[in-house]
Amino acid sequence: MGMTMGEKILARASGKDLVKPGEIITAKVDLCMSNDGTTHLNIDIFENQLKAEKVFDPKKVIFIVDHNVPSESAKTAQVHKKMRIFAQKHDIPFYEGTGVCHQIMIEDFVVPGQLVIAADSHTCSYGGLGAFGTGVGCTDFTSVMHTGEIWLMVPETLKFEIEGSFKAGVYARDLILKIIGDIGANGANYKIMEFGGPAVKKFTVDDRVVLCNMAVEAGAKTGLVEPDQIAIDYVTARGRHDMNLFTSDVDAVYEKTYQYNLDELEPMIAIPHCVDDVVGVTQIGEVKIDQGFIGSCNNGRIEELRAAAQILQGKKIDPYVKLLISPASKAVYLEALAEGLIDIFVESGAMVLNPNCSVCWGSCQGVIGEGETLISTGTRNFKGRAGHPNSSVYLASAATVAASALTGRITDPRGFVV
Amino acid sequence: MKEAFKGRVWKLGDDIDTDIIIPTQFLALKTVEDMKKYAFNPLRPELAAQIEPGDIIVAGKNFGCGSSREQAPEILAALKISCIIAKSYARIFYRNAFNNGLLLLENNELYDCCSEGDQVSVQLENSQVLLGEKSFEVASIPTDLLQMVEAGGLVPFMRKRNGK
Numbered sequence: 364m365g366m367t368m369g370e371k372i373l374a375r376a377s378g379k380d381l382v383k384p385g386e387i388i389t390a391k392v393d394l395c396m397s398n399d400g401t402t403h404l405n406i407d408i409f410e411n412q413l414k415a416e417k418v419f420d421p422k423k424v425i426f427i428v429d430h431n432v433p434s435e436s437a438k439t440a441q442v443h444k445k446m447r448i449f450a451q452k453h454d455i456p457f458y459e460g461t462g463v464c465h466q467i468m469i470e471d472f473v474v475p476g477q478l479v480i481a482a483d484s485h486t487c488s489y490g491g492l493g494a495f496g497t498g499v500g501c502t503d504f505t506s507v508m509h510t511g512e513i514w515l516m517v518p519e520t521l522k523f524e525i526e527g528s529f530k531a532g533v534y535a536r537d538l539i540l541k542i543i544g545d546i547g548a549n550g551a552n553y554k555i556m557e558f559g560g561p562a563v564k565k566f567t568v569d570d571r572v573v574l575c576n577m578a579v580e581a582g583a584k585t586g587l588v589e590p591d592q593i594a595i596d597y598v599t600a601r602g603r604h605d606m607n608l609f610t611s612d613v614d615a616v617y618e619k620t621y622q623y624n625l626d627e628l629e630p631m632i633a634i635p636h637c638v639d640d641v642v643g644v645t646q647i648g649e650v651k652i653d654q655g656f657i658g659s660c661n662n663g664r665i666e667e668l669r670a671a672a673q674i675l676q677g678k679k680i681d682p683y684v685k686l687l688i689s690p691a692s693k694a695v696y697l698e699a700l701a702e703g704l705i706d707i708f709v710e711s712g713a714m715v716l717n718p719n720c721s722v723c724w725g726s727c728q729g730v731i732g733e734g735e736t737l738i739s740t741g742t743r744n745f746k747g748r749a750g751h752p753n754s755s756v757y758l759a760s761a762a763t764v765a766a767s768a769l770t771g772r773i774t775d776p777r778g779f780v781v
Numbered sequence: 782m783k784e785a786f787k788g789r790v791w792k793l794g795d796d797i798d799t800d801i802i803i804p805t806q807f808l809a810l811k812t813v814e815d816m817k818k819y820a821f822n823p824l825r826p827e828l829a830a831q832i833e834p835g836d837i838i839v840a841g842k843n844f845g846c847g848s849s850r851e852q853a854p855e856i857l858a859a860l861k862i863s864c865i866i867a868k869s870y871a872r873i874f875y876r877n878a879f880n881n882g883l884l885l886l887e888n889n890e891l892y893d894c895c896s897e898g899d900q901v902s903v904q905l906e907n908s909q910v911l912l913g914e915k916s917f918e919v920a921s922i923p924t925d926l927l928q929m930v931e932a933g934g935l936v937p938f939m940r941k942r943n944g945k
Contacts, residue, residue, distance in 0.1 A: 400849075400850065498873055503880060552871065745801065747801070752823035
């Protein structure tokens, strides 16, 4: 009986030849990362409660300030200061304001086959490169940062076989919203979501990350795509050559297999207040918006910015709507500048923000008020996620957000793209 | 860990996410004691003040879905909720809850049979929850996890074990 790629990664990390779902393993962690959402808590536990002195390996512990940057209050400035001092003391990689943590990890650290633990739920993004990333809380993280190990249960794997190709105006973002809408917010609870099939083999790393990143919104422990030449080229172009290419055996056991055909997919919208409450854009009816947001670890990369720019080029956004755009990292920002996308955004009336979690995190930028409606490329639309408890968040692709910002109501982007 | 205890039920629905348990804007507050006043704020702003030590939360499926913020189980532990009984939990929340000394029990039927304000009685030694005459089975929790809950979570448990 064969193994899935997720099982193979966990077997390697725990020094075993074979692991099976349900088995509890102690695994060695290749990388761990924490951001300013909770790192101050880790440092408290590490220094004051565990009275630990050293991190397990200073090259493998990464701190990234991305949730409230630049700081909007003295309290968050204090959190950042605490991280900066700890990072200097322990000589670990430290980033502040350079991008959303997962995008930085993908650009600068992750390679196929790794096990990565981070104190953030969207750590499952690294499956886009064929690495097993999963999120934990700050207590588990502190233990990992100290020992380099974690106990994990080996999950069952669900397979998603994707064929066909996207119609103009439809993107990986629409596919993952469609899948979560179908299987539900706990449809993959505890499991691995493995995305494959002829369509995914042609996906760029950006699109693979879009799928894996939102696996947690279906409850999954991680999302994975088999690493191939596209993944290898991505990491080797960034100077990383040492990797393990794990793929699933032909006789691997999946709990269930789902089939999707991209030819049949339309732009999708998750309506308030659950990520799995998903409808096609043609069923949405008249929904007026107050703000649009393009960015986040799910949808702030160059391809999404290009899709938005294609729609916004030469046009002006609705005068009563704000459109906020935050490239996911410094590298994405520079690429967008070089391609002239930032000019298009600014001329259309959008506000271009520094790379950070921004509106998706609902605390430091673009917080919305009572009764307001946001359409966002962020990861979640929970009640109050973007500000006032009585506000609404709709999730959609960057193209749908851009088209909606032009008209002031949720709009099918297919009328705007060729 | 007390092997048997009673508590008053607060009933919440499906998919109670971590942004509902503690919204982002309150995460920068200095202490858990400051934060706990805002538990469930977007859903039921009055609830945190009404919860008394020993009360029990009964919820539907996927309790604790969303972010990895550990403040979510921390504030529920600080409100001295004696346990949560839900149909199912999100995995990150599940680990975080035990790591913070918060007991989670799983049962599929209780939610549909109980009403808010009911008294339920939890018997850990035989993995039962009683509501009036009816009894509901919960999966048994391993002894070391119960000891961790009793110690107040993973870190106090490790310190106790190491004699620090």
